[in-house]
Amino acid sequence: MAEVHIIGQILKAVDFDEPHLYCKWSLQSGNAWRLVQGELQGQTHVSSHRLQNSSDFAQPLDIHLCTAAIQGWPRLLVEVYAVNVLQQCWPVGYGFAHMPSTPGAHRLEINTWKIAPNSWWQSIKERFGGGGTALHKTDLLYSGVERYKLLTRSSGKIIVELSLIFRKFEEYGVEFK
Amino acid sequence: MYEGEETGYQDNENGNKESPKQKQRKTRRTPSVQKVNDPGVRAPASYFTLCITGQIVSATFPLGPDKDYIFCRYELVAGPDWQLASGPQHGITQMATIKSGHFNDKIVFNMPIEVSYKSTSPFGWPQIIVSVYGQNGLGSESLLGYARVHTPVFGSRRQDEPTSSLSETPILMPKCPNMIADITSWLLRRQPELKDPKILLDNTQCKGLSMESYGTLEFQLNTVMRGARKLGYNWHA
Numbered sequence: 246m247a248e249v250h251i252i253g254q255i256l257k258a259v260d261f262d263e264p265h266l267y268c269k270w271s272l273q274s275g276n277a278w279r280l281v282q283g284e285l286q287g288q289t290h291v292s293s294h295r296l297q298n299s300s301d302f303a304q305p306l307d308i309h310l311c312t313a314a315i316q317g318w319p320r321l322l323v324e325v326y327a328v329n330v331l332q333q334c335w336p337v338g339y340g341f342a343h344m345p346s347t348p349g350a351h352r353l354e355i356n357t358w359k360i361a362p363n364s365w366w367q368s369i370k371e372r373f374g375g376g377g378t379a380l381h382k383t384d385l386l387y388s389g390v391e392r393y394k395l396l397t398r399s400s401g402k403i404i405v406e407l408s409l410i411f412r413k414f415e416e417y418g419v420e421f422k
Numbered sequence: 423m424y425e426g427e428e429t430g431y432q433d434n435e436n437g438n439k440e441s442p443k444q445k446q447r448k449t450r451r452t453p454s455v456q457k458v459n460d461p462g463v464r465a466p467a468s469y470f471t472l473c474i475t476g477q478i479v480s481a482t483f484p485l486g487p488d489k490d491y492i493f494c495r496y497e498l499v500a501g502p503d504w505q506l507a508s509g510p511q512h513g514i515t516q517m518a519t520i521k522s523g524h525f526n527d528k529i530v531f532n533m534p535i536e537v538s539y540k541s542t543s544p545f546g547w548p549q550i551i552v553s554v555y556g557q558n559g560l561g562s563e564s565l566l567g568y569a570r571v572h573t574p575v576f577g578s579r580r581q582d583e584p585t586s587s588l589s590e591t592p593i594l595m596p597k598c599p600n601m602i603a604d605i606t607s608w609l610l611r612r613q614p615e616l617k618d619p620k621i622l623l624d625n626t627q628c629k630g631l632s633m634e635s636y637g638t639l640e641f642q643l644n645t646v647m648r649g650a651r652k653l654g655y656n657w658h659a
Contacts, residue, residue, distance in 0.1 A: 250544045252575055257592070265632075282501075282545045287625030291632040292594065296484055301592035301635040303570055305623055307501070309545040348656050350576050408575035410544050411656040421656065 247414045251308040253407035255289060259299045261401035263327035263337055266300040267291045272308060275317010283308035291328050319344045322386050323355055323403050335376020338400035341387050345409060347421055353405040361398040470650040471507065473538040474573045476643030478531045479588060481554060483637040486525035488566060489556025493517045498537055499623055501546010509537030548573050551619055552639060554593055565615045567593035569639040570622055593637040
């Protein structure tokens with residue numbers, strides 16, 4: 246079976262409005278992909294910067310997958326949550342990115358979006374009451390099926406640095422050039 | 423030798439209940455094991471070696487560090503398949519200061535890191551975790567933060583990248599979990615420290631931790647690898 250190693254880090258979150266953020270990430274792939282070693286999901290620590298408006302996570306990713314088919318290429322889903330002084334947390338960004346399809350060092354910038362408030366009451370709740378609305382089913386993140394029902398607003402960016410190592414793909418006829 | 427291997431398996435089975443069919447399956451596998459043990463056949467190397475060279479270049483604090491004298495302690499951490507072949511796994515740098523210079527200057531350590539590892543799989547790629555400590559005059563040392571970086575997977579940072587050849591990592595300082603801990607730490611002038619900085623390398627243990635980032639630590643690292651292509655790894659496009 247062909248193998249893929251994903252080694253890298255979720256580096257930081259930039260351009261978000263809120264200072265204290267943490268990120269929940271998960272790696273999803275099709276049915277033919279199996280996890281050999283590593284974790285498929287995780288949560289970073291809450292981070293803020295003393296001077297700038299960014300949050301540094303520097304959370305390492307080390308995942309070893311093996312696959313029997315090219316379908317279902319893995320993708321990284323991120324959900325960014327903000328925390329306030331009262332320890333309440335609410336989502337401020339959803340995003341996903343597919344893993345790059347060539348070996349080497351890559352730098353992914355995942356642009357995220359959040360749900361826009363529908364009425365004035367919701368926008369006041371978003372500002373003062375500990376957050377606006379969240380997604381009920383998170384499979385809307387990666388599927389495009391029911392996206393037309395959503396009203397969203399853009400949010401910040403998550404920067405991920407990855408190095409991909411492939412193994413035995415040439416034996417199965419997959420070429421990278 | 424065939425008989426010897428059979429009895430070897432039977433000794434292991436004392437504690438387990440095994441059906442006679444499974445026992446048959448095990449003995450059928452022994453002929454292939456016998457071939458590799460034959461001294462005439464040369465067994466292929468199943469591990470690759472990774473040689474990491476580089477240095478902790480400097481630490482930069484945008485508004486100056488909180489303390490006068492800074493030093494770092496670094497440690498190299500790798501997965502279970504990795505074996506340290508040579509070099510020190512941890513070290514402590516010298517005590518550096520910028521007291522007589524501009525407060526914004528970078529604090530140069532120039533601390534060499536030279537290790538080599540042997541491994542069978544890229545999982546658990548070695549990482550360097552650095553704890554930065556500071557000291558005011560002859561006072562006690564307190565923590566200024568932690569930084570971690572993966573050793574480069576593809577040689578070193580490529581020359582055609584717009585950024586410099588240094589890899590800059592943020593220095594993260596843990597914050598107090600509640601207000602009482604905050605007041606105590608201000609009274610005693612001691613920063614909170616993590617009991618084991620290696621939880622920053624583990625995805626499952628970071629939940630609930632609160633950190634503040636201030637400052638960057640610059641590394642310049644190169645790696646040389648040997649034997650990975652023979653194992654089928656596609657290292658470059």
